Amino acid sequence: MRDPLSKRTVALKPSGIRKFFDVVNDMPDAISLGVGEPDFDTPWHIRDEGIYSLEKGRTFYTSNSGLMELRREICNYLNRKYELKYDPKSQVIITVGGSEAIDIALRAMIDEGDEVIIPQPSYVSYEPCAILANATPVIINLKNENDFRLTAKELEDAITDKTKLVILPFPNNPTGAIMEKEDLEAIAKVIIDHDLYVLSDEIYSELTYNEKGHISIASIPGMLERTIVINGFSKGFAMTGWRLGYACGPKLIIEQMTKIHQFAIMCAPTTSQYAAIEALRHGDSDVAEMCESYNQRRRYLMHTFDKIGLPCFEPFGAFYAFPCIKEFGMSSDEFALRLLEEEKVAVVPGTAFGDSGEGFLRISYAYSIESLKEALGRIEKFVEKLREEKNNR
Amino acid sequence: MREKILQIIEKNSRVGVDEIAIRLGEDEIAVANEIKAMEDEGIICGYHTLIDWEKTNIETVSALIEVTVTPQRGQGFDKVAERIYNYPEVNAVYLISGGYDLLINLEGKTLKEVAKFVSDKLSTMDSVLSTATHFVLKKYKDHGTIIQPADDREKIMP
Structure with missing residues (x-):
């Protein structure tokens, strides 16, 4: 056989x-x-909203990109928290957890042979997802003496003619490292100079313990149009089992991601989407x-x-x-x-x-x-x- | 710092000063002083234990009693409330807005004991007009703690 x-x-x-x-x-x-x-x-009020949506019989597909109401709340939230401005109609897609967003973002952006820079230690799925998207992963080994932050020098050294995308996994799983504004500005400069894109996995953005809080690289001038921001409800809102995340970015990229999502997934779970609206409205x-x-x-x-x-x-x-x-x-x-x-x-x-x-x-x-x-x-x-x-x- | 200390010991009053200091990133002596000050100011009124008597073989009865009273000149409801709350079996007394005036939580050993308190002590007070006694059949949640936690849920490992 x-x-x-x-x-x-x-x-x-x-x-x-x-x-x-x-x-x-x-x-x-x-x-x-x-x-x-x-x-x-x-939190109970979020679960209750999920139950209520079931009782109401909201058991159908949503649009491929997700409920408009939820996309609007996500845009409000990202604007309120991280000074990011997205159009809910064309720049947001609701996914099955942040994991799906990582997968479809890579598949939407990568052609065979493109290099994707992955700083490690980091979450286990970037490298396999990059490989499955036909990318060549290029690993940067982050250092303890830098508190496991990514430096502009390390990034510069990893870039070749084939580099297309940089994955930025902060706040970081497994190290707990964060990137502060100055760190991000230095990285942004290199990204813009080399005409690259960033996949910024910010799933832990709600969980930071310094006074300044989380800063998204997409909020640095010139980066909004070069960044796919990935976030979700699993960590900050304690909603892992609901399987709900999202990606925001340039219309051009989100459109192609939505196409893959449409064929592979259809839409994120409807119950979870209704619960997530409640989470964003009243979960602070x-x-x-x-x-x-x-x-x-x-x-x-x-x-x-x-x-x-x-x-x-x-x-x-x-x-x-x-x-x-x-x-x-x-x-x-x-x-x-x-x-x-x-x-x-x-x-x-x-x-x-x-x-x-x-x-x-x-x-x-x-x-x-x-x-x-x-x-x-x-x-x-x-x-x-x-x-x-x-x-x- | 006060609010955070109170939030910790409200959930578990047995947490040591050293641990509170570590968790809040504060100095141990400063935390101890703050707790002492809050005790002195009457913000911290006691350190009690939440007991589910149901699980013991000791019989207890819990009742909620609605009381309507005539407020007394110059003293309002306070005087009659005081006469009630001085009984040790009275666990809590609240002045309530709405259909009646005082709500009493009574913890007795037997049904008879509660009945006796209502008929002999409470109803016979001059300013008490009427009472309605409700016996507690089951406690689901007390002091923010669910008494019988649903342990049938499964944790799935990623």
Whole structure:
């Protein structure tokens, strides 16, 4: 029989996060600090609005780009929060989570052989989606000493004649790094000089812990027409299971994305779209409350790392910390596996997010303070044991 | 800082000063002083425990009693409210707008005890005109806490 599979698909590595959690599911007393998902339920008034839409019988397709009412609310929200001006009729598309938006943006913009610059460590889907879109991924390995920000120099060095698109994943999963205005201005200059486009994945934009808050690269002069902004409801509004995200950008690109979306997806879930309208209209205080709660856990986590003596740059975004474990002389995979086996704490090895994650762990603090306390206690014990082993050698 | 301290200990009064300080990024002594000050000012009135007595084998009865009263000259409702709230079995007393005047929450050991309080103590007060007693059959949520959480929901791992 002929091989039924596509070589390109077979060659893709499965997500390093998933691989790890298949092990965890079989361990009842394990504590996980691994999942990249809010521990909050979706605020009740948002769920209630979803239920209400079902009761009303709103169970049909929406237009391909999504409900006009929702697109309008998204434009208001982006304008209010990040000073971004989009036309709801032609510059917004509602997608099945931010993930779909990443996929269709790449497919709409890339021709075979175009190079897409992907800074890593970063979310696991950029590279495979780029490959599936026939792009040649070019990886920039972000550095701990830069607090895992992307510098203009690093970007400049990665650009070739074939470069078309730069993926900008900030606030960053897995490092928690953010980009401040000056950082973005420097990047924008390089982008404009080389006539490139940006895919800015801002799914964690609501979760920043410095005073200035999140800044979108699209708000830098000259960048709105070169940027696809991707955002969604999963992280900020604790709506992961609703599968709802969106992309905003130049009409030209959104039009082509809508075409792919139309054939592959039809439209994002209708119930979720109605719930999302409520989230944008009346969800500000819920988001603020959750953000404050994450911030308290973040401080607690950083305090404990400091106490244990695990070096970790201070993350100002998302809900992850990225401590360095190089002192123990083992790989991230090995460390994470032993930590799971010996102390029953699950974290994700940094290498799941790219080779430059070697020597680091992703620790999510989207867990209750009680779970964090217990897990950090176990990590402390483990670290002490490793240090003792090392001294006895 | 006050508002954030109160939000933390309103949910869990057993959180230590050291942990509050870490979580808020504040100095431990400053947090301790702030809590002490709020205790002195009567902002923090007590540290109670929320108990679901249903799950114990100790019998309790909870009742809500609507009371209409004649306000007294010069003292309004305060005097009669005071006479009521001084009974230790009275858990809460509120002055209410609408169809009646005071709402009392009473925690008794038995039905009989509650009935006795209403007939002997409450109804016989001079300014009390009428009472209507409602017994609580089931508590779903108390002090912002859902008493029997729906643990049938599944968490799906990504």
